[in-house]
Amino acid sequence: MARKAVATKVKTQPNVPELTNEQELEAYREMLLIRRFEEKAGQMYGMGLIGGFCHLYIGQEAVVTGITMASEKGKDAQITGYRDHGHMLVMGLDPKGVMAELTGRSGGLSRGKGGSMHMFSNEHRFYGGNGIVGAQASLGTGLAFASKYKGDGSVSLAYFGDGAANQGQVYESFNMAKLWKLPVVFIIENNKYAMGTSIERSSATTDFSQRGASFDIPGEQVDGMDVRMVYDAAKRAIEHARSGNGPYILEMLTYRYRGHSMSDPAKYRSKDEVTKYRQERDPIEQVKARLLETGFATEESLKTLESEIRAIVTEAADFATNDPEPDAAELWTDITIEA
Amino acid sequence: MPQILMPALSPTMEEGKLSRWLVKVGDKVKSGDVLAEIETDKATMEVESVDEGVVTELLIAEGTEAVKVNTPIALVLAEGETAAAAPAAKTAPEPSEAPVVVAERAAEAAPAAASVPAAPKFEAQSDPDLPAGVEMVEMTVRQALNEAMAEELRRDKDVFVMGEEVAEYQGAYKVTQNLLQEFGPERIIDTPITEHGFAGLAVGAAFAGLKPIVEFMTWNFAMQAIDQIINSAAKQLYMSGGQVHAPMVFRGPNGVASRVGAQHSQDYSAWYSHVPGLTVIAPYSAADAKGLLKAAIRSPNPVVFLENEILYGSTGLVPQVEDFVLPIGKARIARKGADVTIVSFSMGMRYATQATEKLVAAGIDVELIDLRTLRPLDSDTVIESVKKTGRLVTVEEGWPQGGIGSELSARVMEQAFDYLDAPVIRVTGKDVPMPYAANLEKLALPNVDEVIAAVNAVTYRS
Ligand SMILES: Cc1ncc(C[n+]2csc(CCOP(=O)(O)OP(=O)(O)O)c2C)c(N)n1
Ligand SMILES: [Mg+2]
Numbered sequence: 001m002a003r004k005a006v007a008t009k010v011k012t013q014p015n016v017p018e019l020t021n022e023q024e025l026e027a028y029r030e031m032l033l034i035r036r037f038e039e040k041a042g043q044m045y046g047m048g049l050i051g052g053f054c055h056l057y058i059g060q061e062a063v064v065t066g067i068t069m070a071s072e073k074g075k076d077a078q079i080t081g082y083r084d085h086g087h088m089l090v091m092g093l094d095p096k097g098v099m100a101e102l103t104g105r106s107g108g109l110s111r112g113k114g115g116s117m118h119m120f121s122n123e124h125r126f127y128g129g130n131g132i133v134g135a136q137a138s139l140g141t142g143l144a145f146a147s148k149y150k151g152d153g154s155v156s157l158a159y160f161g162d163g164a165a166n167q168g169q170v171y172e173s174f175n176m177a178k179l180w181k182l183p184v185v186f187i188i189e190n191n192k193y194a195m196g197t198s199i200e201r202s203s204a205t206t207d208f209s210q211r212g213a214s215f216d217i218p219g220e221q222v223d224g225m226d227v228r229m230v231y232d233a234a235k236r237a238i239e240h241a242r243s244g245n246g247p248y249i250l251e252m253l254t255y256r257y258r259g260h261s262m263s264d265p266a267k268y269r270s271k272d273e274v275t276k277y278r279q280e281r282d283p284i285e286q287v288k289a290r291l292l293e294t295g296f297a298t299e300e301s302l303k304t305l306e307s308e309i310r311a312i313v314t315e316a317a318d319f320a321t322n323d324p325e326p327d328a329a330e331l332w333t334d335i336t337i338e339a
Numbered sequence: 340m341p342q343i344l345m346p347a348l349s350p351t352m353e354e355g356k357l358s359r360w361l362v363k364v365g366d367k368v369k370s371g372d373v374l375a376e377i378e379t380d381k382a383t384m385e386v387e388s389v390d391e392g393v394v395t396e397l398l399i400a401e402g403t404e405a406v407k408v409n410t411p412i413a414l415v416l417a418e419g420e421t422a423a424a425a426p427a428a429k430t431a432p433e434p435s436e437a438p439v440v441v442a443e444r445a446a447e448a449a450p451a452a453a454s455v456p457a458a459p460k461f462e463a464q465s466d467p468d469l470p471a472g473v474e475m476v477e478m479t480v481r482q483a484l485n486e487a488m489a490e491e492l493r494r495d496k497d498v499f500v501m502g503e504e505v506a507e508y509q510g511a512y513k514v515t516q517n518l519l520q521e522f523g524p525e526r527i528i529d530t531p532i533t534e535h536g537f538a539g540l541a542v543g544a545a546f547a548g549l550k551p552i553v554e555f556m557t558w559n560f561a562m563q564a565i566d567q568i569i570n571s572a573a574k575q576l577y578m579s580g581g582q583v584h585a586p587m588v589f590r591g592p593n594g595v596a597s598r599v600g601a602q603h604s605q606d607y608s609a610w611y612s613h614v615p616g617l618t619v620i621a622p623y624s625a626a627d628a629k630g631l632l633k634a635a636i637r638s639p640n641p642v643v644f645l646e647n648e649i650l651y652g653s654t655g656l657v658p659q660v661e662d663f664v665l666p667i668g669k670a671r672i673a674r675k676g677a678d679v680t681i682v683s684f685s686m687g688m689r690y691a692t693q694a695t696e697k698l699v700a701a702g703i704d705v706e707l708i709d710l711r712t713l714r715p716l717d718s719d720t721v722i723e724s725v726k727k728t729g730r731l732v733t734v735e736e737g738w739p740q741g742g743i744g745s746e747l748s749a750r751v752m753e754q755a756f757d758y759l760d761a762p763v764i765r766v767t768g769k770d771v772p773m774p775y776a777a778n779l780e781k782l783a784l785p786n787v788d789e790v791i792a793a794v795n796a797v798t799y800r801s
Contacts (some may be wrong), residue, residue, distance in 0.1 A: 039371075043346075043385070045346070046347055048348070051777060052596075052775065053599055058633040101775075104775050104776035104777055104779075105776070112774070112776035113774045113776060114600060117574055117600055118775070131559075131600065132559070132563070133532050164532065166531035166533050167532060168533060189781065195508065195509075195511070197504070199558060202529075202530075202532070203531065218474040232387075257371070262348055262349070267383075267507065267508075278371070280367055325776050325777065326778070328778065328782060331774060
């Protein structure tokens with residue numbers, strides 16, 4: 001008799017979880033930093049200061065912000081694809097170093113050698129910054145393997161897109177993660193499109209939270225535009241993984257406002273769809289409205305915060321514009337380690 | 340930042356048409372608002388505002404063609420800001436270092452002992468003679484490839500195209516433009532991002548008699564699928580004792596693109612040329628792109644067809660004859676000469692051609708050969724040439740170790756050792772992963788000066 005595989009479909013709480021006022025403000029600040037940073041990056045790309053591909057995170061800010069707030073910074077590892085600027089900012093990496101990597105300068109996080117898709121930090125336990133769609137699923141599972149092997153109690157947070165969710169190595173990783181009870185949370189950032197392909201055109205089933213069903217990995221579908229929902233689900237998932245229960249899947253329902261990369265005309269979706277998300281679901285506007293409603297912040301205080309953030313971004317942009325390019329000798333370094 | 344500049348929307352965009360203003364003078368804008376629409380040959384895109392302010396002037400009229408990137412197109416002033424505060428756009432500094440010349444000398448090697456039966460010799464035909472007065476039409480490499488596929492799709496119902504974004508999006512690099520419209524979704528198929536899976540599926544379909552054209556968005560992503568290309572497609576005929584074969588084409592942009600870093604920028608020519616069972620083609624000109632892609636689609640063998648993103652937009656004359664099919668495995672002598680032989684292919688031909696122009700102007704009679712096919716490799720044409728010139732320089736974007744140049748160098752040594760007047764020099768990409776920084780990327784690539792230096796070295800003029 002064949003037995004049907006059933007994964008526990010954990011329902012997101014009917015009551016919206018509350019964040020403290022301080023947490024709301026922190027989330028607002030982090031998300032606004034990402035937004036303004038990315039807008040500036042887009043502008044600098046247009047000026048020819050950034051080359052190649054440049055994938056902006058605008059619209060998806062609540063995902064990485066909520067997850068990172070629920071994690072242990074400096075202990076839990078994070079890994080993602082090429083849409084990675086926001087991850088680094090929230091993890092506490094210097095915006096100057098991120099922007100200077102985008103412009104390919106010596107003060108960049110990879111000393112100008114990696115570019116927008118390839119940035120890393122051992123200290124902050126950020127493992128990239130990966131250009132090959134789906135690779136981070138296996139790599140992130142490996143980070144969890146090391147955590148279990150060493151018994152250091154850390155959790156690996158592996159982000160990938162709805163498009164990446166169709167790569168074979170994702171399922172190979174799911175199987176091993178469950179088989180060996182590895183502390184990994186798979187975060188599927190479902191922004192409805194992989195380049196110009198909607199999830200309906202690429203996926204036989206579009207409930208990505210259930211993609212672990214045949215491995216019995218629990219999964220949740222989360223409103224990824226609401227940072228409270230993200231935070232709350234991430235707490236549960238990370239706790240599950242940290243206490244030795246193995247992997248967990250969080251499908252984040254989110255949206256990217258901009259094209260896939262800078263050179264995407266975005267003809268595959270309607271203007272109305274984008275406008276609707278921007279006007280009705282914007283992750284930053286949601287928090288802002290609550291902060292003003294509770295009176296924890298005022299228009300005035302938020303304006304001050306906004307100028308602080310603009311100053312940080314401007315400083316990063318200036319640094320990234322004026323910092324020198326790497327020394328020519330760097331061409332031949334970092335290829336192998338002399339033993 | 341009151342000045343709004345004409346943005347570059349892709350790494351290669353230099354100018355575009357300002358097709359439409361969506362704001363007028365006096366409008367208040369905030370970040371994210373769409374200001375204008377601009378058009379390039381590839382796409383129409385929107386310019387968004389980054390800051391808040393009021394549109395005080397539109398500097399370029401709507402409908403203006405060929406607006407250069409970074410030209411100020413409008414003034415948007417924030418509260419309390421004046422136009423004088425506009426900072427000029429800075430561009431990346433030019434690299435100051437002189438290019439490094441990679442000039443490795445061919446190492447000594449013992450002649451191979453022939454104890455196994457000799458491989459049968461491959462003989463390619465020459466290019467077909469074109470009828471007198473044939474019309475030549477100028478088109479881009481992109482159009483040439485597109486025409487080749489369209490013609491073969493019309494000719495043979497078993498041919499179909501499959502890959503990421505090939506249909507509705509019209510191709511990530513627009514090579515499959517309009518194919519969906521003409522041939523429909525049964526034959527022009529968008530896949531999920533599952534290279535290993537769809538490459539394997541296509542090989543299976545080829546076993547069963549179909550003739551798939553598999554597009555990889557770039558060859559970098561074919562590394563997910565390389566097992567199916569080599570272990571399944573390339574070896575099938577041999578393993579089955581000649582019973583089952585895979586008549587198909589794997590194609591897409593290969594080689595170095597612009598500023599996309601280590602994982603998105605490398606040359607797979609040598610990798611695939613290593614594999615018996617595969618045919619490997621890497622065209623340079625538009626005519627070769629068309630004639631060889633048509634030949635590849637008709638070939639009963641699995642063909643790895645290596646295009647180049649940077650060459651997609653370059654133009655050339657393509658003969659307008661019915662069924663312009665070129666022979667696989669035949670190099671083309673791009674220029675006849677007597678002093679030195681330069682051999683290259685694909686993007687390398689651009690460096691080689693420019694170097695040849697300069698060298699000829701300096702009085703060196705260069706013979707320039709475009710390999711076009713890398714497997715089977717047309718040694719005969721190269722050997723004949725070297726017997727005449729006594730000197731060989733090879734040019735490629737790939738890494739030096741085990742490269743196409745290494746192979747040519749070995750063959751020339753085996754078959755024309757006594758004719759050589761100088762060691763072969765390989766001009767290649769540097770032996771490093773591709774860096775992102777503009778100055779380092781430039782250094783990592785081969786360049787015209789390196790080719791000239793190599794020719795000077797083999798002709799003892801340096
Ligand atoms: C193996 C591989 N195939 C194809 C690509 C090209 N590519 C880059 S991003 C992308 C779309 C990915 O979409 P998704 O996973 O949904 O992530 P999103 O961009 O929406 O964040 C594709 C096809 C790649 N980088 N790697
Ligand atoms: Mg997506």
